[in-house]
Structure formats: C-alpha cells, structure tokens
Amino acid sequence: MPAPMKQTVRRTLLVTSATLASLALTAPASLAAPSPSPSPAASGSPSASVSPSGSPSGSPSASASPSVTPPANMSSVGGTRLGQAGTQVAIAGGAPVLPKDLTARSWIVADAESGDVLAAHNAHWRLPPASTMKMLFADTVLPRFPKTTVHKVEAKDLAGMGAGSSLVGIKEGETYTVHDLWLGVFLRSGNDAVHVLSQMNGGIGETVKDMNEHAEELQALDTNVVSPDGYDAPHQVSSAYDLTLFARSGLQKQDFREYCSTVTAKFPGETTKKKGKTSRGTFEIQNTNRLLSGDYDISQYPGIAGVKNGNTTNAGATFTGVAERNGKVLLVTVMNPEKTDHNEVYKETAALLDWGFQAAGKVTPVGELVAPKGTAQASAQPGANPSASEGDGQAGGAGDVSAKPVAGAVTENGSGGMWIALAITGGLLVLLAGGGYLVNRRWPLPDLVRRRR
Numbered sequence: 276m277p278a279p280m281k282q283t284v285r286r287t288l289l290v291t292s293a294t295l296a297s298l299a300l301t302a303p304a305s306l307a308a309p310s311p312s313p314s315p316a317a318s319g320s321p322s323a324s325v326s327p328s329g330s331p332s333g334s335p336s337a338s339a340s341p342s343v344t345p346p347a348n349m350s351s352v353g354g355t356r357l358g359q360a361g362t363q364v365a366i367a368g369g370a371p372v373l374p375k376d377l378t379a380r381s382w383i384v385a386d387a388e389s390g391d392v393l394a395a396h397n398a399h400w401r402l403p404p405a406s407t408m409k410m411l412f413a414d415t416v417l418p419r420f421p422k423t424t425v426h427k428v429e430a431k432d433l434a435g436m437g438a439g440s441s442l443v444g445i446k447e448g449e450t451y452t453v454h455d456l457w458l459g460v461f462l463r464s465g466n467d468a469v470h471v472l473s474q475m476n477g478g479i480g481e482t483v484k485d486m487n488e489h490a491e492e493l494q495a496l497d498t499n500v501v502s503p504d505g506y507d508a509p510h511q512v513s514s515a516y517d518l519t520l521f522a523r524s525g526l527q528k529q530d531f532r533e534y535c536s537t538v539t540a541k542f543p544g545e546t547t548k549k550k551g552k553t554s555r556g557t558f559e560i561q562n563t564n565r566l567l568s569g570d571y572d573i574s575q576y577p578g579i580a581g582v583k584n585g586n587t588t589n590a591g592a593t594f595t596g597v598a599e600r601n602g603k604v605l606l607v608t609v610m611n612p613e614k615t616d617h618n619e620v621y622k623e624t625a626a627l628l629d630w631g632f633q634a635a636g637k638v639t640p641v642g643e644l645v646a647p648k649g650t651a652q653a654s655a656q657p658g659a660n661p662s663a664s665e666g667d668g669q670a671g672g673a674g675d676v677s678a679k680p681v682a683g684a685v686t687e688n689g690s691g692g693m694w695i696a697l698a699i700t701g702g703l704l705v706l707l708a709g710g711g712y713l714v715n716r717r718w719p720l721p722d723l724v725r726r727r728r
Contacts, residue, residue: 343380349399350497353516354642357398363641364394370637374626378613380591381515382623384631387523387597387604390644393631395515398642401497402610404513405585406441406464407593408505410521411498411513413460413531415489416476422454422530432474433467437506440466443560446545455543461534462562463542464585469504479503494645495520507589515608516644522582522595522606523644535581538562565621566596573618576625584620592620598628605631606644 351358364373373394381397392398427450443458443465445451451471459468473482482503490498495517501508525531541557548554562568564584566576578598585593591611598605607627612619 345397345400357642362396365639371633379609381610383515383608385606387606391640392642398516399514401512403590405587405590405593406505407518407585410583412503414525415486420453424453432471442467457534458540462560466504493520493647507587518595518608594620600632
C-alpha cells in the first residue's frame with residue numbers, strides 16, 4: 276500500500292450515522308430566515324460604493340438586515356454546542372485564550388481535515404452570506420463543464436443582475452472559455468461570470484435548484500439559495516457552519532483549489548478592428564481576498580490558500596479562508612463584524628487562524644464538520660466527475676484528480692497568478708466506510724504546497 280494511502284488510513288476515523296440524527300431538529304431554511312430589522316453594521320457601511328462581491332452598499336433592491344440578536348434555537352448539526360448562542364470553546368491546560376476584540380456576529384474555527392470544530396460563535400446563525408455563496412455555486416457547477424469549453428455570450432446571459440453588482444467585465448458577443456469565466460468568479464467575484472455560467476447550466480432557476488439540492492447533500496441545512504451570486508435577496512441565508520462545509524467540499528476539487536488561490540490573472544478584453552485587422556487584448560484582474568493579495572493595511576497571511584470573500588448591505592463583510600501551518604490545515608469563517616474598520620473581516624480571520632494554529636491539540640473540540648450524506652456512495656466522492664472528465668477526454672478537466680503537484684503559479688492561458696497554494700499529492704481523497712450505517716468522518720484534503728512565481 277502506498278505511503279500516502281497508509282497515512283490516510285491511519286488518520287481515518289469512522290463514526291456511526293447517528294450523527295445525522297440532529298438533522299431532525301433543524302427547521303427548513305426557508306421557514307427560518309432571519310427577521311428583518313435595522314443593523315448598525317450595515318448602516319455604517321460606505322454608501323453608494325460597489326462592493327468587491329455582491330451588491331453595492333445602499334442598493335435599493337436590498338432587503339433589510341437581520342436582527343443583531345441570534346435566535347434562541349439554532350441547528351445542532353455537528354453537535355449540540357454548535358446550536359447554542361454565544362461563544363463555544365473548551366480550553367484545556369496550556370491552550371491560548373481566544374483573541375480579544377472579535378466583533379463578528381458569527382464565526383467558526385475548524386480543522387479542515389479531521390472536521391473538528393475548535394471553537395465557534397453562533398455557528399448556525401442564519402445570516403445573509405454575500406458572495407461567499409459563490410463557494411456553493413462553484414462546488415455545484417464547476418464539475419459540469421471542462422475548462423476548455425468555449426461560450427459566446429448572448430444578451431440573455433447577462434440579464435437579471437442586481438444593480439451595482441460586482442463585474443469582471445464580460446461583454447455580449449464575445450467568446451470566453453469556462454476557465455476564463457471561473458477566474459472571473461473567484462478573483463473578481465464577478466456576478467456577470469456567475470450569470471453566464473448559470474445560463475450554461477440551464478438557467479438561473481435551475482442553478483438555484485441545483486445549489487439548494489447540493490447544500491442539502493452536504494448537510495448544510497441553514498442555507499437557502501435565492502440568487503447564485505450571493506446578491507442580497509429576501510430569505511437568502513447561510514451560516515458560518517454551512518459556508519465552512521462549502522469550502523471544505525470545494526477544496527476537494529483541483530480546479531476549485533487553483534482558482535481560489537490564484538492572486539492575479541489575465542482576462543480577455545474586447546475584440547477590436549483597426550485597419551482591417553482584428554485583435555483582442557487582455558487586462559489584469561486581481562483576487563479581492565486581501566489575505567491572499569494583501570493591502571496597504573494588511574499583509575498576505577502566511578500559508579493562506581483561499582477561499583472566498585463577500586460584502587453586501589445585508590451581509591456586511593463575510594469571509595471563509597483556509598490556511599496551512601506545520602502540516603495543520605484550518606478553515607475559518609467570519610460573518611459580519613460589527614467593527615467597520617477597513618479590512619476588519621480579514622483581521623478577525625487572521626486572529627482566529629493564529630489562535631487555531633496555537634490551540635490545535637490543546638482544546639477539546641466543541642463539534643464537527645459533518646460529512647456529506649453521500650460519503651458512503653462511490654458516486655458522491657468529492658472530485659468524482661465522470662461526465663466532465665469523459666466529455667473532453669483530457670487531463671485538467673473540472674473534476675480531474677491528479678497525482679502530480681501544481682507546477683507553478685501561472686494560469687493556463689499564460690497569465691500570472693503570484694502563487695498557487697494548493698497541490699495534489701495523492702490519488703483517492705476519501706476512504707469509504709463499509710456498511711450502510713457508517714460514514715467516514717475524516718475527509719483529508721490534498722497536501723498544501725506554497726508555490727511562488
């Protein structure tokens with residue numbers, strides 16, 4: 276047996292499907308959307324500015340923000356403590372205390388591989404997700420089209436976008452590869468790219484249906500999708516717990532990892548004609564994840580490898596990030612910090628990541644990230660994608676699982692990502708438990724490798 280597989284076997288822990296019993300306590304998301312009421316965090320947002328993902332602050336189409344008080348009864352998926360309001364942590368001897376000045380309405384710190392939740396705060400509070408919802412969109416739709424597929428954009432593809440949506444700059448009548456479109460989704464959080472891909476997938480309604488079904492498969496029962504791009508919409512909700520499930524599932528896919536960890540890329544511009552010659556230039560796009568790209572008041576976070584940020588009137592700032600340090604891989608989700616300082620959501624995420632790396636092995640988990648319902652079925656393995664891989668007959672398709680690490684940080688079309696942080700080093704990602712009543716709790720990620728240009 277190869278060494279990587281032996282290592283995976285050693286790390287594998289089977290639990291009974293009794294962990295799913297808590298699902299019966301969870302009300303349907305559509306019946307438990309937060310009650311509208313004014314939000315200090317939202318009202319303090321800059322007005323009339325287009326957010327890097329989702330809708331602009333002050334968007335007239337946005338509904339009111341949710342209550343600032345978490346509900347008394349929340350889902351207990353993943354453990355009863357995760358359904359309790361307030362901060363949940365079990366610090367043992369030698370463990371560091373949680374960071375001070377955390378102002379987010381909801382957050383979670385989890386081991387990306389074992390699924391252990393190290394600490395959480397209102398983890399199942401159903402809140403507007405903003406463009407972090409694009410993680411579920413990508414995890415649902417990305418495996419369905421080979422990245423080399425070419426699509427010519429029609430007017431209907433760009434119809435129905437919310438006022439002030441973040442855009443990557445897609446133009447009607449131009450052709451784009453699926454690879455281009457996903458760069459637009461992940462780097463610029465382009466709602467135009469989301470709408471084009473949704474139309475390719477059968478339309479907005481069909482894509483929303485697919486996303487809701489996939490959320491249920493992942494046991495992300497706090498989530499109700501209304502718009503695939505995360506634009507503010509009545510009853511569109513998710514939770515820090517669910518967003519972390521989306522990230523964990525998406526990170527099983529090679530293309531998802533590459534896109535969410537790419538810092539810069541070249542994007543196709545408009546076709547022009549001059550003196551009888553036709554040409555098409557490119558322009559550079561940069562990832563709006565500031566822990567990945569850095570900013571004037573925040574540095575690139577050591578070991579960061581994605582995944583997605585968001586910001587709308589209702590949601591405030593939201594972010595899910597994954598990072599690796601000394602072989603430990605952590606996922607942190609932060610939703611709507613009350614403090615409105617510049618890049619606050621990233622600062623609170625970085626503080627929680629620092630705490631998580633110091634606290635790992637020194638705290639008793641307060642819950643777990645549950646495995647998808649279909650973990651015990653070979654057809655539901657993360658990364659499995661017969662239709663896409665068979666469709667184009669070449670490696671590097673949307674569901675491709677490679678045994679080779681990413682060779683560098685240059686995207687396929689020659690554009691330069693500063694670094695691609697995730698690479699595949701082993702074949703099968705999930706060991707299946709025997710018997711219909713057993714599920715595999717551990718869901719190991721491929722090793723993380725830092726790659727600089």
